[in-house]
Amino acid sequence: MKRIFTTLCALVVIVMAGSATALAADASNTGQRASYYPISVEEYTYGDFDELRINKVYQLSLADDPSLIPTEDFVRNGRRYYLLDMTRKDEVGVDIQTHTETVTQASDTNNLETILQRLDAEMEVTTEDGYVGILRLDHTSVQVTTDGYATKTNTLSASRSYPNLSEADVSLIPKSITDNGKTLTLGDVKWSESTEIDGEGNPVTRYTATASYTGTSTSQYATGYTVSASYTGEVSKAGCSVVTYTAIFGSEKAAEESKAPGSDEKNSSGDAEQEDGTGTPDSTEAPDTGKEPVDLSGLKRPVMIGVVVLALGAGGVFAFKKYRERR
Numbered sequence: 001m002k003r004i005f006t007t008l009c010a011l012v013v014i015v016m017a018g019s020a021t022a023l024a025a026d027a028s029n030t031g032q033r034a035s036y037y038p039i040s041v042e043e044y045t046y047g048d049f050d051e052l053r054i055n056k057v058y059q060l061s062l063a064d065d066p067s068l069i070p071t072e073d074f075v076r077n078g079r080r081y082y083l084l085d086m087t088r089k090d091e092v093g094v095d096i097q098t099h100t101e102t103v104t105q106a107s108d109t110n111n112l113e114t115i116l117q118r119l120d121a122e123m124e125v126t127t128e129d130g131y132v133g134i135l136r137l138d139h140t141s142v143q144v145t146t147d148g149y150a151t152k153t154n155t156l157s158a159s160r161s162y163p164n165l166s167e168a169d170v171s172l173i174p175k176s177i178t179d180n181g182k183t184l185t186l187g188d189v190k191w192s193e194s195t196e197i198d199g200e201g202n203p204v205t206r207y208t209a210t211a212s213y214t215g216t217s218t219s220q221y222a223t224g225y226t227v228s229a230s231y232t233g234e235v236s237k238a239g240c241s242v243v244t245y246t247a248i249f250g251s252e253k254a255a256e257e258s259k260a261p262g263s264d265e266k267n268s269s270g271d272a273e274q275e276d277g278t279g280t281p282d283s284t285e286a287p288d289t290g291k292e293p294v295d296l297s298g299l300k301r302p303v304m305i306g307v308v309v310l311a312l313g314a315g316g317v318f319a320f321k322k323y324r325e326r327r
Helices: 002-028 112-118 297-326
Strands: 040-046 051-061 074-076 079-107 122-126 132-165 176-179 182-197 203-253
Touching: 051 079, 079 122, 079 132, 112 132, 122 203, 132 176, 132 182, 176 203
Parallel strands: none
Antiparallel strands: 040 051, 051 203, 074 079, 079 203, 122 132, 132 203, 176 182, 182 203
């Protein structure tokens, strides 16, 4: 029996706790979330009593949701500001954006100085969305890339003369030579002869060989270069539909935070606090009527549900007990 009663009480507690959690979640969802920032804030005085007011101006596109404009109260310089009115004005404005355009072009050199001289300092651009403007070259963005490489073969040649040879014999000629660090091989030999008189007066024939040497060398070279450069600047588009909203906030003196809860302020006519016959303030002060009453309407349903569950449980226990007594 005791176990059944404990179970019923636990059920009531769970029902009431769930209802309280749901109420707290609903309360947290009522707060307004600020999604836009004002383009200007104006603080001024209004009326004969110099009431301080603030106007916050927002510019939204036709696709934006104006309900997300923050309109909750706020405190500034000891005054509480609250929304008085919201005005709307449809306008035709100019939208300005920062735009970057990257261009590429072929080049026959990778010399940066030469490339910068060939690039235009400015360029006029029209975007796909209809924005127009003049962009300027960003020198730090210039990059040069090589398109590719190819191999080139060069034919090398050199000649050597070998005079005063005793015979016209190719074996007397070197078969290879080194020219500018390259090895060349013998290709052709041309001979010439001359007659000289030796010391005894006899004629002697001497030969001169003119040898031709050939060879090849290979090297790689760039087939071309591609230059990329970025132009940056502001572009604008006229005729954009914008909606200007002005949130007008009035103000009043904010409540002092240091004031003890439950204390009353003096009324507008300047009446002083009531005192008893001894000259001291009356100890029986009127309750603070300025506080807002606590709204308990949201708790009525969970409390009623808990009471009904508890009553049904108690009735069931009582009926079960009578049933057992009859048996």
